[in-house]
Amino acid sequence: xNLKTEYLHFLKDNFNGLKIKMPLFYNWDLGLRFDLQKxxxxxxxxxxxxxxxxxxxRAKKLFEFCFEQNDTVYLSVFSYKWRKQRIKKSNYIFxxxxxxxxxxxxxxxxxxxYEPNEKWNRLLIKENINNINIDNLIIGLCNTDFPTMLPCxxxxxxxxxxxxxLIFHIYDDRGLDILATEKKVLNDIYDRFDEWILEYDxxxxxxxxxx
Numbered sequence: 001x002n003l004k005t006e007y008l009h010f011l012k013d014n015f016n017g018l019k020i021k022m023p024l025f026y027n028w029d030l031g032l033r034f035d036l037q038k039x040x041x042x043x044x045x046x047x048x049x050x051x052x053x054x055x056x057x058r059a060k061k062l063f064e065f066c067f068e069q070n071d072t073v074y075l076s077v078f079s080y081k082w083r084k085q086r087i088k089k090s091n092y093i094f095x096x097x098x099x100x101x102x103x104x105x106x107x108x109x110x111x112x113x114y115e116p117n118e119k120w121n122r123l124l125i126k127e128n129i130n131n132i133n134i135d136n137l138i139i140g141l142c143n144t145d146f147p148t149m150l151p152c153x154x155x156x157x158x159x160x161x162x163x164x165x166l167i168f169h170i171y172d173d174r175g176l177d178i179l180a181t182e183k184k185v186l187n188d189i190y191d192r193f194d195e196w197i198l199e200y201d202x203x204x205x206x207x208x209x210x211x
Contacts, residue, residue, distance in 0.1 A: 007074055007124055009034060012163045014025040014181050018077060018164050020158055021113050023203065024169045030208055032178045032186055034062060035198045036170075037113045040045065052142070052149075055173045058196055059138045066178060067161055073158040077123040081109065087123045092140065092153060101131035123155075126162075141170040151155055183209055 001009075006024075013016065018028050025033040038054040041121040067073070079087050087093075088106060097103050111119050142154035147154070159168040165178040175198055180186050187209055190197065197205060 003104050003124060003126055004108060007126075010074065010160070015179070016166070016180070018167075019113075020078075022025055022156065022169075022171055024167065024171075024179060025176070028179045030180055030183060030186060032189060033201045034086060034176050034196045034204055035062045035139065035192065035195075036173060036175050048056045051063045052173065055142050056122070056139055059142055059176060060135070062176065062178070062189070062193060062196075063138060063168065065192060066164070067129055067134075067159075068163075069131050070117070071164065073127060073129060073132075074158075074162065075123075075125040075132075076129065076158040076160065077109070077125070077147050078113070078156040078158075080125075080155075081119040081121050085121070086153070087121045087155075091123070091155075092151065093123060093155070096133040096137050097125075097127060100129040101127065103131065113207070114125055138170065142173045144170075144172050146173075146184065160184070 005077055011017070011020075013026065025031045036055040036058045036071060037207050038051065066156070073091070077087065106124050108122050108124070109119055110122050111117070136151050137153070137157070140151035141157055143149040143152040144154055146152060157170070160166070161168070164185060166180040166185060168176065169178075170176040178186070190205065190209060190211070
């Protein structure tokens with residue numbers, strides 16, 4: 001079975017019907033949405049470094065709770081296809097992988113993700129967490145709207161924990177979504193990080209988890 005077929009089977013078996021696009025939280029009936037930004041308390045506080053350090057801190061702690069060092073993941077990376085643009089081996093995502101790892105990957109294209117007739121390039125990677133520079137991946141995704149802040153990853157990147165049947169998506173510095181197939185998995189995350197749940201969606205989340 002090739003990598004693409006294996007990936008599609010994983011989605012069908014565990015997240016059948018899920019659309020892998022933003023906002024991911026609203027595309028599935030079991031999920032969490034987290035606020036990565038600290039509470040705004042000082043209208044004259046311009047300490048951007050401090051603000052972003054909190055964003056990175058929250059994203060890293062949530063990731064560490066959801067993934068273990070021996071977990072295997074799919075990275076589903078989407079880049080809007082403009083004319084003849086495509087994802088290349090020079091893409092920053094590849095720089096996050098250990099040079100000596102035997103990474104499985106495949107390039108393909110996906111149509112109609114958000115609008116009819118649009119096209120997206122997709123890079124699909126299967127790798128062990130140990131072989132990925134997770135710190136720079138997290139920072140780069142949090143910086144997605146700030147190209148002058150490096151590293152910066154402009155693509156949509158969905159991390160799928162094959163072992164725990166869980167999907168982790170940082171959409172920008174504001175927040176991230178976590179989907180799973182079992183309530184217990186999400187309940188454990190909710191109970192540990194309930195103070196970071198996005199208040200706008202808290203009631204919806206509590207209803208999903210029977211809180």
